[in-house]
Amino acid sequence: MEFKDLDPLLHNQLRLAVMSILLNRNEAEFTYIKEKTDATAGNLSVQVTKLKKAGYLIVNKSFKNNYPLTTCKITKKGIEAFEAYVKALESYIQKG
């Protein structure tokens, strides 16, 4: 088995954490992801924007009880990228 290239977008602690959460829950509020990852709002926002630009997730902004509500939802492309990343990781772990 050869070493496969790791998706640089996912090979990052916070971005990978966000994608792991969304893979498990499909859709989650920004505040929920922030709480689970223990990240700062600013850093999380930057990383979410990168994932959004890559088409790995969709960000939806709305209002709930007059308060802004931001939710993130994983896309089909995001799921495929995550699965490919895990497969690539397996090649490293098995070689190691």
Next chain:
Amino acid sequence: MNQSSEWNESQSIQLIRSMIEATKYQVYEEKFLYFLWGYGVIIAGLSHYVLGYIVGFEHPYVSWLLMPVLGLVNFGYMRQKHSGNSSRSWAARVLKGIWIGMLFGILCVVAGGFAIGWHAVYPFFMILYGVAAFATGTALEYKWLIIGGFISLVIGGVAFFLVFQFQLILLVAAVFMSFVLPAHLMQKK
């Protein structure tokens, strides 16, 4: 959580595992509902028995009017619980399907009770409780729901051979085993 300069493959695997673990659905999240329906059915069932076979009341089944009230409490609880968080795990969606399916199954059995008599359909209530508890326990790997659900299924099978008076007692036993006991033993992992 911040970006790390030294980030290797095994740390990635560990992070994925920890995030999935931290966000997974846990059985104790619905503990309140198990108590609500478990004790609700036990109170209604025992009241039916006492009113019908001890007091001699003409309409002992009025005790089941408690069920629509519990339905409203359940609806209000779920609405409040999910109003602040739209995050739902895959397991939570599967369980939602199982329990909504069971609800419609119970409504069909209630319709059957009016059509062919309660004695004929009561065992199906126990079987439905058992299937839902067994499936939930298996999905969440919670052994007390698996055991309780299985016992409830066995009780449902036995109930076919008994008269209505004893079916009432078995219904209470089935709900205790499949709802109340597992809920008392639920703990946050």
